[in-house]
Amino acid sequence: MxxxxxxxxxxxxxxxxxxxxxxxxxxxxxxxxxxxxxxxxxxxxxxxxxxxxxxxxxxxxxxxxxxxxxxxxxxxxxxxxxxxxxxxxxxxxxxxxxxxxxxxxxxxxxxxxxxxxxxxxxxxxxxxxxxxxxxxxxxxxxxxxxxxxxxxxxxxxxxxxxxxxxxxxxxxxxxxxxxxxxxxxxxxxxxxxxxxxxxxxxxxGHGAGYAVKLMINQLWFSHLIATAEVLSVGVKAGVDLEVLRRALVASPANSNFVEHDVLSILDHGDYDEGFALALACKDLGLSSDLARSVGMPYELSGLVDQQFRRAKAMYGERAGEMAPFRLYEDLLGEPLRRARAAAEVSR
Missing domain, CATH: 3.40.50.720 (NAD(P)-binding Rossmann-like Domain)
Known part of the structure; x- marks a missing residue:
């Protein structure tokens, strides 16, 4: 407490x-x-x-x-x-x-x-x-x-x-x-x-720093899963990836993740191996422990936790913290990359 x-x-x-x-x-x-x-x-x-x-x-x-x-x-x-x-x-x-x-x-x-x-x-x-x-x-x-x-x-x-x-x-x-x-x-x-x-x-007071950091991580990981799901569904429905992302950025659904963080994947295929997926799963577990300790529900974040653990089983503990995004790319059958970035890489 x-x-x-x-x-x-x-x-x-x-x-x-x-x-x-x-x-x-x-x-x-x-x-x-x-x-x-x-x-x-x-x-x-x-x-x-x-x-x-x-x-x-x-x-x-x-x-x-x-x-x-x-x-x-x-x-x-x-x-x-x-x-x-x-x-x-x-x-x-x-x-x-x-x-x-x-x-x-x-x-x-x-x-x-x-x-x-x-x-x-x-x-x-x-x-x-x-x-x-x-x-x-x-x-x-x-x-x-x-x-x-x-x-x-x-x-x-x-x-x-x-x-x-x-x-x-x-x-x-x-x-x-x-x-x-x-x-x-x-x-x-x-x-x-x-x-x-x-x-x-x-x-x-004492302990508040820990709690705030866990809640930030929980929300950021939730943004990752939600963004991966939305982009993959939209692309599967025939919408251009960058057109869809720009529409999201211009809408009330925008977030720092959609506007900035996801670009490491869309432009570079970088899933942030500097922070291991095992540690991300650990942080989500700590968030669920905190929610239980204060008697609050953890239902939506529990689903995010499941996806992260599924990704860890698929790609390994040392995969990057953004590797759960790959689950949706695998279902889509192709990596989600902006065309401009792909052209720059191919030069």
Whole structure:
């Protein structure tokens, strides 16, 4: 359950098993980060755990902004570029905590986050009293809730992102932050190193960031399935693909997906392998878990979930997140491509 937040959504600018409760702050050093003033690249060492397709770009931009980094990953080779740029490599999450002022996690699933928090040499025991943990993974509100219950002396923010690996590489991510407003403001410069200032949103209390990100993913995946269905039916009925798409763009049925995102498929046959279909299915599962936990129906999105899982069975876990579009192309008997793009490719 996410923590209710009384304030509005504002832009900030420039389901896990129980575990043994820890005594908050027992035998731990105090954090050296100021509780009042903003932190800057001159005063802060950032620990970063998880340098995959998203984390690699995020760390690159943190370094470009001048933040010293301490990093680790289950695959040391994933951190090679960051280390070559001057980041310090350590072997465990506990070492990251001991050598950093702030720790960011960017991990595939809640299970991976739990392992980093509570596994051998875990983060949760090693963070100093008053320390800061920011989870930028796509996860569930219970993750932050449990961490805060076990370590109420910590400052915790959930800050999942949107923008895919391209946004991570370009420093143009949208970031949805749940937690205390003072902590969000204090870390403004850190977030702005990774995202567009006007798209960094404080969306509510603890857990709200996770919830907002899951709802965004759920709706985007629904747009994908609806668009694939509409375009394939229209083309089968004899309408030119681009004529149909332009009619949709000019109509009340327009969406960012129809106007922009679908063009990666229609122009380039790119189903976004930078984000695996297995992870998309994971996110849809988390959305259904959230809906059940708050007692709300999930009927339409459940159908979307079925199509994504069907695509995973057909094309494999490593297929791109937009691979469910191929289900409709296969039924149509041809790929959906704009004629102009096809002509450009054939030159």
């Amino acid at each position: 996410l923590t209710r937040h009384p304030g509005p959504i504002v832009a900030v600018r420039s389901p896990l098993a129980g575990s043994k409760t820890r005594a908050a702050g027992a035998h731990r050093p105090r954090s050296t980060i100021s509780r009042t003033g903003p932190v800057t690249k001159r005063t802060l060492t950032v620990g970063f755990i998880g340098l995959g397709s998203m984390g690699s770009g995020m760390t690159r931009n943190l370094q470009a902004s001048g933040f010293p980094l301490v990093v680790t990953d289950v695959r040391p080779e994933a951190a090679a570029d960051a280390v070559a740029r001057g980041a310090v490599w350590v072997d465990t999450a506990a070492e990251v905590a001991s050598r950093s002022d702030l720790v960011i996690t960017m991990l595939p699933t809640p299970r991976h986050v739990d392992q980093v928090l509570r596994g051998p040499d875990g983060l949760l025991d090693a963070l100093p009293s008053g320390g800061t943990w920011v989870d930028m993974s796509t996860s569930v509100p219970e993750v932050a809730e449990r961490a805060r219950a076990e370590r109420p002396d910590l400052r915790v923010l959930d800050a999942p992102v949107s923008g895919m690996s391209v946004g991570a590489a370009n420093g143009t991510l949208q970031i949805f932050i749940g937690g205390e407003a003072d902590d969000v403001e204090r870390l403004r410069e850190v977030f702005e190193a990774m995202g567009e200032p006007e798209r960094i949103l404080h969306v509510g």
